[in-house]
Amino acid sequence: MSWSARSPWLSTDLYSRATQDIDLFVAPAPENVERAKTALRSVFRDRSIDEIGAGDLAGEYPTVRYVPDEEAFVIDLIGRLGDAIRYEDLEFEERDVEGVRVRVATPRTLYRMKRDTVRLIDRADAAALKRRFALEDDR
Amino acid sequence: MPVRKFRSLEEATEALWEDPRNPDYLRRLGWLWRFAQQLAPRRYPRGVHRYRSIGDANRSREEWEHPGSSPER
Numbered sequence: 001m002s003w004s005a006r007s008p009w010l011s012t013d014l015y016s017r018a019t020q021d022i023d024l025f026v027a028p029a030p031e032n033v034e035r036a037k038t039a040l041r042s043v044f045r046d047r048s049i050d051e052i053g054a055g056d057l058a059g060e061y062p063t064v065r066y067v068p069d070e071e072a073f074v075i076d077l078i079g080r081l082g083d084a085i086r087y088e089d090l091e092f093e094e095r096d097v098e099g100v101r102v103r104v105a106t107p108r109t110l111y112r113m114k115r116d117t118v119r120l121i122d123r124a125d126a127a128a129l130k131r132r133f134a135l136e137d138d139r
Numbered sequence: 140m141p142v143r144k145f146r147s148l149e150e151a152t153e154a155l156w157e158d159p160r161n162p163d164y165l166r167r168l169g170w171l172w173r174f175a176q177q178l179a180p181r182r183y184p185r186g187v188h189r190y191r192s193i194g195d196a197n198r199s200r201e202e203w204e205h206p207g208s209s210p211e212r
Contacts, residue, residue, distance in 0.1 A: 020181070048185070051186070052187055060189075062191070062193075063193050063196040064188070064189050065187070065199070066187050067183045068185075072172065117194065122197065128149075
């Protein structure tokens with residue numbers, strides 16, 4: 001499965017802040033979305049996962065949110081950011097998590113996600129990321 | 140954890156950031172989420188939700204967390 005994670009602790013090169021969501025960038029090809037669904041089912045065993053359409057992320061719905069039963073967090077599957085940034089354009093770095101190679105989004109990718117949001121906490125995160133990593137606006 | 144003093148709230152906020160290379164990282168994350176849920180239980184609408192943009196997804200999350208809030212909030 002081709003995917004990259006934004007850690008629930010706002011992953012960056014060196015630091016992170018606790019949030020209550022898990023963002024997974026998923027290559028939006030239908031067969032890959034099916035693999036993502038299989039992975040979700042293996043953890044949550046929830047039939048509502050079947051509602052995620054194989055073509056959703058590549059089509060009208062580039063963000064699909066799944067809220068597991070009995071959990072207090074959300075999982076966002078993200079196929080692209082806006083019109084300009086596709087999965088292939090994302091910057092990431094690889095980490096080893098208990099023997100599994102995981103791609104983690106870079107600070108610049110997190111900044112792109114958060115800079116235009118309406119949520120004050122996200123705006124504060126964007127400002128902190130920009131300051132800490134000396135990021136420049138690339139719009 | 141020892142007492143730490145900060146000159147601004149901004150400085151204190153940034154001090155909360157964690158190093159994900161810490162081998163204890165995921166265990167601490169699990170503890171933090173459980174603790175947060177005990178302090179301020181939060182329930183999101185269960186199941187699958189689709190959005191046309193990450194902005195729409197963020198607005199939906201904002202509405203769940205702060206019902207009736209305006210986009211400028």
